[in-house]
Amino acid sequence: MQEAGETKAGGLKAVLTDQLRNIAPVFTLMVLVIFFSAASPSFFTADNFMNILSQVSITAIIAVGLTFVILTAEIDLSVAAIANAVGITLAYFTLQPEYVNIANLPLNGVIAIVLTLATAVVFGLVTAFGVTWIGIPSFIMTLAMMQIANGVSALLVRGQIAYNYPDLITTLGTESVFGIRWTIIVAVLFLAAGHFVLKYTRYGRYIYMTGGNREAAEYSGVNVKFIIGSVLVIGAVCSGVAGMLAVAYFGSAQQNQFDTYLLDAIAAVVVGGTSLFGGRGGIGNTIVGLLVLGVLNNGLDHIQIDSFLKILIRGLILLSALIINVYAQRLREKG
Amino acid sequence: MSAQAQGGGDVPPLLELSAVSKSFGGVAAIKDVDFRLFEGEIHGLIGENGAGKSTSMKVIAGVHSDYDGVMRVGGRQVRFRNARDALDAGIGMVHQELSTVPDLSVAENVFLGQQPLTRFGTVDWRRINREARRLIASLGLDIDPTTTMGALPVGIQQLVELSRVLFSGARIIILDEPTSALSPPEVKRLFDVLRKIRADGRGIVFISHFLDDVLEISDSVTVFRNGRTVASGPATGLSKDEMISSMIGRGSIGMHMGESAELASDDSKPVVMEAEAIGDGKMLRDVSLKLRAGEITGVYGFMGCGQIEFARAAFGKIPLQQGRILVDGEEISFRSTADAKSRGIAFVPENRSMMLFRSEPIYKNVSIAILERIHRLLLKPDAERSITKTHIDDLQIKTQGADMELGSLSGGNQQKVALAKWLTHLPKVLILSEPTRGMDVGAKEDVIRIIKKLRDQGVAILVLSSEPETILTLADRVTVLRKGVVAKEFSSGVLHKADLLSAA
Ligand SMILES: Nc1ncnc2c1ncn2[C@@H]1O[C@H](COP(=O)(O)OP(=O)(O)OP(=O)(O)O)[C@@H](O)[C@H]1O
Ligand SMILES: [Mg+2]
Numbered sequence: 001m002q003e004a005g006e007t008k009a010g011g012l013k014a015v016l017t018d019q020l021r022n023i024a025p026v027f028t029l030m031v032l033v034i035f036f037s038a039a040s041p042s043f044f045t046a047d048n049f050m051n052i053l054s055q056v057s058i059t060a061i062i063a064v065g066l067t068f069v070i071l072t073a074e075i076d077l078s079v080a081a082i083a084n085a086v087g088i089t090l091a092y093f094t095l096q097p098e099y100v101n102i103a104n105l106p107l108n109g110v111i112a113i114v115l116t117l118a119t120a121v122v123f124g125l126v127t128a129f130g131v132t133w134i135g136i137p138s139f140i141m142t143l144a145m146m147q148i149a150n151g152v153s154a155l156l157v158r159g160q161i162a163y164n165y166p167d168l169i170t171t172l173g174t175e176s177v178f179g180i181r182w183t184i185i186v187a188v189l190f191l192a193a194g195h196f197v198l199k200y201t202r203y204g205r206y207i208y209m210t211g212g213n214r215e216a217a218e219y220s221g222v223n224v225k226f227i228i229g230s231v232l233v234i235g236a237v238c239s240g241v242a243g244m245l246a247v248a249y250f251g252s253a254q255q256n257q258f259d260t261y262l263l264d265a266i267a268a269v270v271v272g273g274t275s276l277f278g279g280r281g282g283i284g285n286t287i288v289g290l291l292v293l294g295v296l297n298n299g300l301d302h303i304q305i306d307s308f309l310k311i312l313i314r315g316l317i318l319l320s321a322l323i324i325n326v327y328a329q330r331l332r333e334k335g
Numbered sequence: 336m337s338a339q340a341q342g343g344g345d346v347p348p349l350l351e352l353s354a355v356s357k358s359f360g361g362v363a364a365i366k367d368v369d370f371r372l373f374e375g376e377i378h379g380l381i382g383e384n385g386a387g388k389s390t391s392m393k394v395i396a397g398v399h400s401d402y403d404g405v406m407r408v409g410g411r412q413v414r415f416r417n418a419r420d421a422l423d424a425g426i427g428m429v430h431q432e433l434s435t436v437p438d439l440s441v442a443e444n445v446f447l448g449q450q451p452l453t454r455f456g457t458v459d460w461r462r463i464n465r466e467a468r469r470l471i472a473s474l475g476l477d478i479d480p481t482t483t484m485g486a487l488p489v490g491i492q493q494l495v496e497l498s499r500v501l502f503s504g505a506r507i508i509i510l511d512e513p514t515s516a517l518s519p520p521e522v523k524r525l526f527d528v529l530r531k532i533r534a535d536g537r538g539i540v541f542i543s544h545f546l547d548d549v550l551e552i553s554d555s556v557t558v559f560r561n562g563r564t565v566a567s568g569p570a571t572g573l574s575k576d577e578m579i580s581s582m583i584g585r586g587s588i589g590m591h592m593g594e595s596a597e598l599a600s601d602d603s604k605p606v607v608m609e610a611e612a613i614g615d616g617k618m619l620r621d622v623s624l625k626l627r628a629g630e631i632t633g634v635y636g637f638m639g640c641g642q643i644e645f646a647r648a649a650f651g652k653i654p655l656q657q658g659r660i661l662v663d664g665e666e667i668s669f670r671s672t673a674d675a676k677s678r679g680i681a682f683v684p685e686n687r688s689m690m691l692f693r694s695e696p697i698y699k700n701v702s703i704a705i706l707e708r709i710h711r712l713l714l715k716p717d718a719e720r721s722i723t724k725t726h727i728d729d730l731q732i733k734t735q736g737a738d739m740e741l742g743s744l745s746g747g748n749q750q751k752v753a754l755a756k757w758l759t760h761l762p763k764v765l766i767l768s769e770p771t772r773g774m775d776v777g778a779k780e781d782v783i784r785i786i787k788k789l790r791d792q793g794v795a796i797l798v799l800s801s802e803p804e805t806i807l808t809l810a811d812r813v814t815v816l817r818k819g820v821v822a823k824e825f826s827s828g829v830l831h832k833a834d835l836l837s838a839a
Contacts, residue, residue, distance in 0.1 A: 200713050202706045209703050212692045218652065219690035220704040220756060221676030279694075 021273035021280065021328040025288045025321070028271070032292060036299035043302045050180070056294035057187035058246045060286075062265040064194040065238025067286045068231040070269050071198070072211045073278025074131065074138040076235045080262035081149035082123050083243030084255070088153045090116040090169065090244050091162035091253040102160050109166030113244070120240025123149060124233030131232060132225040138232070146262075153255050162253040165244070173248020183245050190238065195283035207231060211278025263318075268293050271321040277329050292317075347410030349374050349538040350395065350426075350507050355404030357390055359743060362735065364390040365562040367404070372507065372538040377529060379553030379570060380542045383582055383775040384747025385733040386559040388542050389431055392509045396428035397421030408507070427505030431512045431542075431746045431773070432688060435492050437485030442467035444484050445499050470498045475524040489686050490516040490638035490801075494525075501528060508532070509540045512746070514548060515772045516685070518637035518801045519836065526552050544747075544775050546575050560584055579776055594804075600812035600826040604630050606664075607795040608680070608764045610649065613658030619644040619819045621658070626764055626795040631786065633810025634799040635835050641819035642799040643685065646768045649797070650682035651675035662764075676704070679763030685772060685799075687753045693742040697734060697752055698723040700741050704756045726755035731781060747774045754782065758789075765789060766797045771805050783808055803832045815839050 037044035062079050069076045092104045093112035107115065123145065130141040165173070172182040198204035210217045210227045218224045242261075247253040272289025274281025296317060300310045352370040356363060365387035372378050382388050393399045395406065397415035406413055408424055415421045421428075435444050445467040467480040474494045484492060493516045500508055514522045529539055529552060543549050549556060550570060557567040558581045566581045604627040614620040619641040626632055634642050647653045649660065651669025659666050662678050669675045675682070681704070684690055692700050702709060702719035709718050723737040730751045734744055741749060750773050757765060770786065771779045786809060790796050798809050806813055812826040815838040823838040 202710050202712065202714060205699070205703070205706060205714060209692060209695070209699070212695060216688075216690045216692055217703070218672050219650075219682060219684055221672050221681075222703065223671050223673035225671060226673070279692075 020331060021275065021325065022285065024324045024328075025271055025273045025285065025292060028317075028321075029288055029292045029295065032295045032299060036295065036302060040299070040302035043299055048298065048302075050184075052291070052294040052298045053184045053187075054181045055298060056268075056290045057181065057183040058242050058249060059261060059264045059268060059293070060187035060290050061190050061242035061245070062239050062261060063268045063286050063290060064190045064283065065231075065235035066265050066269050067194060067274055067281070067283055068198070068207060069138075069235045070274055070276060071207050071278055071281065072228050072231050073214070073276075074228060074232070075266075075276075076127070076138065076142045076232060077262065078123070078127065078142040078145035078149055079235060079239040079265055080258040080260075081146040081153070082120065082236050082239040083246060083261060084258040085123070085149040085152045085156075085243070086116055086120045086240035087243035087247035087258075088156045088162070088253050088255075089119045090165055091247060092156045094162075094164045094166055096162050096164050100160055100162055102157060102162060104156075104162075109168060112166050113168065116244060117237070117240060120237050120243075121233060123240070124236025125229075127236065128229035128232040132229045138228075150255075157253070157255055159255065162247075163251065165248050165253075169244050169248045173245045174251075183249055186241070186245060190241070191283055191287060198282050203227075203230075208279055211275075211280075213279070264293060267314075267318045267321070270325055271318065273325065273328070275329055276322075276325055280329075289321075346374065347407070348372060349376075349409060351407040352391065352395070353405045353407075355391065355394055355402055355406065357394055357399055357402040363562055365394075365559075367563060368559070369564050370557060370567075372540060374536045374538055375533055376554045377533055377539045377541055377552055379549035379556040380540055380559065381544070381546065381549055381556065381578060381582055382559030384751075384773075384778050385745035386582075386775075387562040388559055389511055389745065390562075391559070392428060392511055392540065392542065395421065395507070396426055396509060398428075422503075422505070425504075425506035426509070427500035427503050427507070428509040429496055429500050429511060429513055433489065433492055433496060433686070435484050435496050437483070439484055440481045441471065441478060441484055441487070441495050442480035444495050445470055445480070445502075447499055449503065467498075470502045471495060473528060474498055474501075475521060488639055488643060490518065490521070493517060494521065497525065501532060506537050507540075508537060509542075511542045512544070512773060513541070514543060514545060515769075516638065518639075521638070522548065544773065544779075546578050546776070549578070550575065558582055582775065583777055594807070595829055595831040596807040596810070597829050598810070598812055598825055598827050601627070601630065604628055607662070608649070609661040609664075610645070611658050611661065613645070613648055613655050613660065614819075615644045615648055615653055616656035617644070619648065622816065622819070622821055623658075624797075624814055624821075626797055628763075628795050629790055629793045630811045631790050631796040631798055631809050633806040633813040634797065634816060635803065635806045635813055636801065636816035636822075636839050638801055639818075640801075640816040640839065642801075642816055643768065644819075645816070646682060646684070646766050646797070646799050649675075649764075649766055650680055652682075680766065681757035681762035681764065682766040683753050683757065683768065683770065685769035687746075687749050687773075690753050690756070691741055691749055694740055696738045697727070697732075697741055697744070698737040700752050701726055701737075701755050701759075705759045708760055722759055723755075726752075726758060729758075730755055730785070731778075747778050750774060751778065751782070754785070758785070761789065761792060761794055764795045764797070766799070768799045769802070769805075770798060770800070770809075771802070772800075803835045806835065807832060 062083060066076055066079055090112060093107045093115055095106035096102055096104060127141055127145050130136045131138045172186060175182055206222050206227050210222060210224050214224055268289040269286050270276060271292050272285035274285045348371040350372040352368055354367045356366050358364060368391050380388050394402050397418040397420050400416050413424060442464045446463050464480045476494055497513055533539060541552055553570040555568060556570050556573060558565050560582060606625045607628050608626040610622060610624045612621045612623050622645055636642050648655055651672045651674050698719045701723045709715055720737045727734060732748050732751045771782055774782060786796060800806050813830060814821055815823040815835060817839055
């Protein structure tokens, strides 16, 4: 640590170049907060802050897994579909009210949760198998998995809506402790665990190095297939947990209810500054990205604005983040 | 010999650097460099690793634009803002690191950034492919110009990249270690082409650590030491010893890389790893080899003889299509490089960028191969740093510290880091592909000393190289490969360079 600062980069310009991907998102966040605070008196309040946190908490859990995946220079487009399928699977294993017309398989709560988590793992393993053993690019493989997960959801609910979940999940999804929603606490735990694994463990280092230069990692004796396969499983498990909490949080489980989460999760990771080319960034970046997204979505609700325009604005923010992301990468490679 | 070479007189130099300095983050890489290149001249540029050769040439080629000092081209003062400017001014450079585009075809690489167009303004593919075939053929390459670049061996890619610059029409051509991946016949063909081009009144800068090559091809030679120009003059009458002593700034070091060697194989040493008639289905067929503890086995052969594939198969990077590999007498089929590593096998590939992480600090580059030995679960960066520091001292890696980004090291020093990776805990088998490529005389000597020390500590070492000197200096026994099969084996007596060349 001690030598890091001055000797390493030297010169302000070099530091800025090096840190562009970290500075830009924080700057964006500050601008947004200042803007919305000025534009609306109801924005900058403790209540609204908790609101924002709770609004991003489900996305946050998905984004943790996605950060792992993107750090290895892979992508997972199936996260939202898997969250949906896993949420529905949980409902499938729970006794539903009479009027819900689903042929399901009610089980004891704990067993239901365990089985449901196992489903998420299976999704992840299938993706991992396709990407590492068969060699399908993750972009294509997870596109297929997205379709498969959607298919599983469709088959399980058949257009119906389910309402009941095991008690533990209902509590975590809907209740608070000391005034803080459990979903926020779970999200914080996931973020903290993700950060810890990435920064302080050997496995985390392998993830960064694999993303930085896959061939070099392989020539250094890193089991690259294992690393990539395992981050895809982690991605699926995070999505699965998010899916379980979300159906409780929403109060219902049905098809297509996670559609916005794919873009949100990818946006959070990328807006935060984690490199799409792998090897740079981390959970810290993702947290900033989540806050940018949360503040933006929430803030736009506080000011008078055409709700259709909101969609466009989000798209533009994502585009500028992508530009900075790619540009930061270029600067590094030149330097 | 070119007339104008050190003429001065009325003809302004084609290119002139006066007191050019460039520093990175406050640390000077070159200081007050003077350099003159004349028309019709091949100018050899030599110096130890990190002496500043690449940096000064990158200034000329517009890669570094923030430097102090003055550059003149044809007598006119210029300052390039980027590589494009330099290209437009007629300056072409082949960088030390391969900069071909792996996903493009050979022909597209040859014409990168300057594709001929048809009358309709579309890319003239017929012409590109036809011309590319003709151009690369003059370097002795007989390959389909539509082949994807990435599928070719490094040496061939190097030749394609050379042809891009050589035939671009550039008046000033800078070649930064162009021959490091080439076999002797290819070097000879390159030299023929260089001589031909020189006749057209161009100027060529030739950087190399192969001093014999420099003497053979250059009209004049400039020597850099510690970022400064220390000598410059005509090549005629210059001796290798003089070059070395001015490079290192003291009397010549004792050792010379051998022209011949006395082999010292010992069949009583235990076989640690054995390849039995292995093949990869493409470049390699029926190759058998035994690696013994405490012995260095050399594999010699021209580029494309299969040595690259052999090394990869032995490290579990490419799967075997035939034959088997035994480690300590037990048949093993590697599913991954991690498998091979856990069996105590270590590998340094010939192309350093393949095993280095450019934008990570040096210490992470060194520790990646030994993390499981340093840490149970949690990382201990300080332990990684201190291990790295000992390697930096032992291998005399020129850097300001273990936290420096790897990409800031000179080419030869990066190569040392690649080796350092495997030296913390001794591997059982160490496979080295072109271990001294890109290293200056001093560094070569260091590395040779280190490799021999490892052998004496009982490591079974496999050295694969297309440089006869490397093989002769290191090997206790030698296998020569030709076109993917074993052409000849030498295990005792005196081995001459000529024996190797004629067997390959
Ligand atoms: N981008 C950079 N950032 C920081 N330092 C650098 C950078 N590029 C080069 N240097 C430093 O400048 C010095 C000269 O490096 P250079 O690459 O010019 O050496 P070289 O003579 O080409 O050596 P080699 O024979 O090993 O290729 C070295 O000490 C190197 O560490
Ligand atoms: Mg160099």
